[in-house]
Amino acid sequence: MSKVGIKDIAARAGVSIATVSHALRKPGRVSEATRKKVLAAADEIGYMRNNLAASLRTSRSGNIVVIIPDVADNHVYGIIKAIEKVAHRRGYSVLLGDTQGSAEREREFAAMTRSRQADGIILMSHRLPFDVTKNDLSPDKLPPLVNVCEFTGYDIFPTVAIDDLQAGIDATRHLVELGHSEIAVITGDMETTSSQKRLQGFKTAMADAGLQYNERLIVRGKYSARCGETATGTLLMQKERPTAIFCFSDEIAMGCMYALRQHNFEIPNDISVIGVDNIPFARYLAPSLTTVGQPTADIGTTCATILLDLIDGKPPEMLHHVLQHELLVRQSTRRLQ
Amino acid sequence: MSKVGIKDIAARAGVSIATVSHALRKPGRVSEATRKKVLAAADEIGYMRNNLAASLRTSRSGNIVVIIPDVADNHVYGIIKAIEKVAHRRGYSVLLGDTQGSAEREREFAAMTRSRQADGIILMSHRLPFDVTKNDLSPDKLPPLVNVCEFTGYDIFPTVAIDDLQAGIDATRHLVELGHSEIAVITGDMETTSSQKRLQGFKTAMADAGLQYNERLIVRGKYSARCGETATGTLLMQKERPTAIFCFSDEIAMGCMYALRQHNFEIPNDISVIGVDNIPFARYLAPSLTTVGQPTADIGTTCATILLDLIDGKPPEMLHHVLQHELLVRQSTRRLQ
DNA sequence: CGAAGCTTGTAAAACGTTTTACATCGATCC
DNA sequence: GGATCGATGTAAAACGTTTTACAAGCTTCG
Numbered sequence: 001m002s003k004v005g006i007k008d009i010a011a012r013a014g015v016s017i018a019t020v021s022h023a024l025r026k027p028g029r030v031s032e033a034t035r036k037k038v039l040a041a042a043d044e045i046g047y048m049r050n051n052l053a054a055s056l057r058t059s060r061s062g063n064i065v066v067i068i069p070d071v072a073d074n075h076v077y078g079i080i081k082a083i084e085k086v087a088h089r090r091g092y093s094v095l096l097g098d099t100q101g102s103a104e105r106e107r108e109f110a111a112m113t114r115s116r117q118a119d120g121i122i123l124m125s126h127r128l129p130f131d132v133t134k135n136d137l138s139p140d141k142l143p144p145l146v147n148v149c150e151f152t153g154y155d156i157f158p159t160v161a162i163d164d165l166q167a168g169i170d171a172t173r174h175l176v177e178l179g180h181s182e183i184a185v186i187t188g189d190m191e192t193t194s195s196q197k198r199l200q201g202f203k204t205a206m207a208d209a210g211l212q213y214n215e216r217l218i219v220r221g222k223y224s225a226r227c228g229e230t231a232t233g234t235l236l237m238q239k240e241r242p243t244a245i246f247c248f249s250d251e252i253a254m255g256c257m258y259a260l261r262q263h264n265f266e267i268p269n270d271i272s273v274i275g276v277d278n279i280p281f282a283r284y285l286a287p288s289l290t291t292v293g294q295p296t297a298d299i300g301t302t303c304a305t306i307l308l309d310l311i312d313g314k315p316p317e318m319l320h321h322v323l324q325h326e327l328l329v330r331q332s333t334r335r336l337q
Numbered sequence: 338m339s340k341v342g343i344k345d346i347a348a349r350a351g352v353s354i355a356t357v358s359h360a361l362r363k364p365g366r367v368s369e370a371t372r373k374k375v376l377a378a379a380d381e382i383g384y385m386r387n388n389l390a391a392s393l394r395t396s397r398s399g400n401i402v403v404i405i406p407d408v409a410d411n412h413v414y415g416i417i418k419a420i421e422k423v424a425h426r427r428g429y430s431v432l433l434g435d436t437q438g439s440a441e442r443e444r445e446f447a448a449m450t451r452s453r454q455a456d457g458i459i460l461m462s463h464r465l466p467f468d469v470t471k472n473d474l475s476p477d478k479l480p481p482l483v484n485v486c487e488f489t490g491y492d493i494f495p496t497v498a499i500d501d502l503q504a505g506i507d508a509t510r511h512l513v514e515l516g517h518s519e520i521a522v523i524t525g526d527m528e529t530t531s532s533q534k535r536l537q538g539f540k541t542a543m544a545d546a547g548l549q550y551n552e553r554l555i556v557r558g559k560y561s562a563r564c565g566e567t568a569t570g571t572l573l574m575q576k577e578r579p580t581a582i583f584c585f586s587d588e589i590a591m592g593c594m595y596a597l598r599q600h601n602f603e604i605p606n607d608i609s610v611i612g613v614d615n616i617p618f619a620r621y622l623a624p625s626l627t628t629v630g631q632p633t634a635d636i637g638t639t640c641a642t643i644l645l646d647l648i649d650g651k652p653p654e655m656l657h658h659v660l661q662h663e664l665l666v667r668q669s670t671r672r673l674q
Numbered sequence: 675c676g677a678a679g680c681t682t683g684t685a686a687a688a689c690g691t692t693t694t695a696c697a698t699c700g701a702t703c704c
Numbered sequence: 705g706g707a708t709c710g711a712t713g714t715a716a717a718a719c720g721t722t723t724t725a726c727a728a729g730c731t732t733c734g
């Protein structure tokens with residue numbers, strides 16, 4: 001690993017290091033002649049900027065940290081990818097923080113802004129990863145943070161998400177309109193705001209339709225295929241049999257459909273299944289999955305843009321960004337005869 | 338954002354900054370009394386180390402960069418997750434480099450070691466992201482790098498992968514043993530060594546079984562469900578009809594199975610399908626997917642460990658690590674009557 | 675022609691640590 | 705009792721940039 005610095009360029013070009021720095025970073029600050037000279041010298045000795053040193057001086061690391069419960073969740077890829085794209089275009093790199101749902105890991109990753117390894121945080125969690133009471137709420141003491149998909153409850157950070165309440169309503173209404181009334185629900189982690197709101201949406205839609213929901217048909221689970229599998233098993237042990245299952249994520253729905261097949265139920269003939277997210281695989285399933293699609297690319301782009309603006313000192317015009325979801329009717333739901 | 342440094346601790350504890358640094362990082366270097374005093378002072382003023390400054394001084398960034406073609410590939414999650422785990426345990430963070438297959442992006446991410454933002458590279462690509470000829474091959478000029486799942490062809494970097502040739506053989510042999518002889522293949526990107534070797538394995542196994550393979554039944558594709566879908570469409574346009582399809586990834590297999598259903602083929606009754614990877618969803622598909630499983634957690638753990646050892650100056654005992662794959666027979670393949 | 679103003683270059687400080695080399699002090703040893 | 709040694713503390717240099725403040729030279733203008 002070579003160790004050429006601007007000092008070496010300076011020596012080779014016969015100028016001071018200040019001039020080198022100016023030539024490299026502030027092209028207008030030096031004459032065209034010296035700029036060329038410096039650039040040539042830099043090229044010849046194979047100079048590469050030490051970003052660590054530059055960051056120390058400018059106190060801007062060029063990194064943002066994305067805190068997510070699980071990289072292995074298909075729903076988040078699209079978001080991460082979009083974040084990465086925006087970040088890259090604006091000269092930032094993405095530090096990945098997979099927390100496996102641990103609050104401690106969330107805090108560790110968030111601390112990277114305090115230790116200057118990151119300039120901002122994109123947080124996909126319902127918990128704040130630091131004590132906001134300690135620092136009192138003055139925004140200049142807090143790191144730039146955008147809350148995505150979930151909501152911490154603090155109205156000082158921008159949020160980007162779909163309207164989960166409405167998503168819950170739309171999914172439920174779709175089932176109701178198909179004639180279903182015995183509807184089961186498999187939620188994600190009930191600590192998350194997304195699950196809370198979707199459940200609320202479910203209850204609202206049932207009430208609006210004049211239907212009673214059956215508390216025993218609501219299984220509180222986690223956002224994973226495995227959970228969908230076991231939760232469905234639990235559901236099928238009951239006396240009351242649902243005619244439709246509302247899964248709070250497509251991964252849950254995958255597990256659910258698998259379990260249904262194991263118990264020899266046909267989808268959608270015996271039981272309809274609807275998911276949320278529209279992960280890329282949803283349409284490839286057999287039967288293809290009816291779901292409430294989230295605009296993942298949009299979500300990622302929006303929250304990255306807001307965060308980077310925030311880092312640049314530009315406050316967001318709007319605090320809460322609600323993006324449009326969309327009901328995608330495929331083959332896994334059908335009208336009850 | 339507060340700006341407390343060791344200078345402030347020093348002032349408060351009534352010692353020099355050198356003592357503070359020693360108390361914090363080299364516990365044995367100072368007396369127990371002063372150490373406690375310093376720690377207390379640090380705690381009181383809410384000190385947080387500026388890792389940027391420390392990194393500059395020690396020239397160790399504490400980051401590793403993982404260069405992958407696509408975050409959204411289910412096969413890589415497990416690997417990334419394992420890498421993250423090991424890295425975290427050893428005090429490193431993971432910078433995610435999603436290249437979308439672009440050689441330029443690979444180079445950009447790899448350059449982070451030269452700009453001191455990362456200490457090492459885990460590379461999932463068949464291309465080297467820098468000119469190795471320029472620096473001539475002296476290993477001290479090259480950044481620590483571990484090649485995972487693919488192979489650049491340079492025998493100076495450790496590699497971690499399964500035996501793709503054998504994987505291709507095993508998958509093919511499974512089909513042959515079930516009585517199939519008209520076997521189609523949908524490959525991944527043929528630039529990748531994984532696809533090249535699996536194809537070679539396919540041909541070897543066919544030859545070993547005394548079978549001719551049909552060149553028209555080999556579709557050169559990409560590692561994605563979408564490609565699996567279109568490639569299968571292409572296959573089904575031909576006069577010759579395969580009785581089995583060997584997909585070089587489970588994602589390809591998903592698309593393939595979808596396309597088969599669209600064309601009213603039953604799996605496995607009409608056509609058997611086998612994949613590679615054993616992504617978490619493989620068993621949830623309908624029918625559940627027969628596949629050659631990769632030990633993703635093992636792969637991730639191994640390559641992260643080797644890389645971090647390499648960074649610590651410990652050369653690997655072995656250059657090429659071959660991990661065990663495993664044939665998982667499920668419902669998507671069946672014996673030809 | 676002298677003042678004012680622009681252009682271009684530079685010396686030096688600064689960012690916040692770690693680490694080296696040295697100083698001091700008391701204990702130990704012969 | 706002087707030399708030696710270990711323990712503990714510190715001053716200062718170093719990491720490689722960016723940026724500030726200033727200097728020198730040149731142009732412009734009344």
